[in-house]
Amino acid sequence: MLVTLEGLDGSGKTTVWEALHDAYPDAVFTREPTSDSWYGEAVNRAIADDDADPLATLFLFTADHADHLSRVVRPALADGDLVISDRYSDSRYAYQAASLRDSDLRRPMEYIRGIHTAFTRPPDKTIYLDVDPETAAARSGATNKFEQAAYLADVRANYERLIEAEPERFVRVDATQSPEDVLDAVEAALEEILAEN
Ligand SMILES: Nc1ncnc2c1ncn2[C@@H]1O[C@H](COP(=O)(O)OP(=O)(O)O)[C@@H](O)[C@H]1O
Ligand SMILES: Cc1cn([C@H]2C[C@H](O)[C@@H](COP(=O)(O)OP(=O)(O)O)O2)c(=O)[nH]c1=O
Numbered sequence: 001m002l003v004t005l006e007g008l009d010g011s012g013k014t015t016v017w018e019a020l021h022d023a024y025p026d027a028v029f030t031r032e033p034t035s036d037s038w039y040g041e042a043v044n045r046a047i048a049d050d051d052a053d054p055l056a057t058l059f060l061f062t063a064d065h066a067d068h069l070s071r072v073v074r075p076a077l078a079d080g081d082l083v084i085s086d087r088y089s090d091s092r093y094a095y096q097a098a099s100l101r102d103s104d105l106r107r108p109m110e111y112i113r114g115i116h117t118a119f120t121r122p123p124d125k126t127i128y129l130d131v132d133p134e135t136a137a138a139r140s141g142a143t144n145k146f147e148q149a150a151y152l153a154d155v156r157a158n159y160e161r162l163i164e165a166e167p168e169r170f171v172r173v174d175a176t177q178s179p180e181d182v183l184d185a186v187e188a189a190l191e192e193i194l195a196e197n
Contacts, residue, residue: 004088007129010139031086039064054099098154129175
């Protein structure tokens with residue numbers, strides 16, 4: 001089963017993902033952008049480059065996703081493992097649709113979803129750490145172009161569209177709570193998800 005963690009920068013995904021290692025020692029913990037491939041390195045170069053072309057950046061993230069799927073996610077799922085990914089395809093649908101909002105693409109989110117459909121493996125469940133853009137930008141330190149509050153407001157609106165389209169896939173957690181309470185809520189959500197399957 002594939003469970004993904006999504007949310008704005010600074011929503012606390014990585015904090016939760018790291019804490020979950022103790023509770024689920026047999027799960028496969030992974031992330032996007034990947035941290036152990038040259039595709040992930042290429043993505044990190046694009047993130048750090050304020051002048052990177054947004055469409056080119058979309059394809060770099062998507063290439064990293066393709067490699068992540070074939071190298072990590074599909075083999076782990078084939079072995080029957082629980083896979084917990086810190087960010088996944090919804091990050092592209094939310095972030096790159098915001099980056100491409102003023103581009104020549106008429107419907108960026110639909111376009112981005114379209115290029116994934118043929119090859120991706122959708123998550124079974126997605127835990128969405130919900131936080132306002134100001135808190136997100138403050139927590140993340142606004143160190144890269146994706147971490148600015150105005151941009152994050154667009155990204156958050158895109159996540160809301162995704163949740164509205166597939167309410168049964170998402171579990172929303174209030175990420176403005178203390179780290180302990182956020183972790184408790186995520187662990188409770190995961191218990192329920194695993195009990196259902
Ligand atoms: N619930 C929380 N309340 C306050 N600060 C938090 C919370 N969760 C994480 N943080 C802090 O916010 C920053 C970003 O957290 P992180 O887990 O890296 O978020 P993300 O992976 O979603 O960008 C870190 O400094 C972290 O210690
Ligand atoms: C996976 C992914 C990340 N991103 C962005 C979100 C982050 O600003 C940045 C790096 O992701 P990440 O390392 O997960 O950052 P954080 O822990 O702060 O949330 O890349 C996209 O724009 N599209 C994507 O598909």
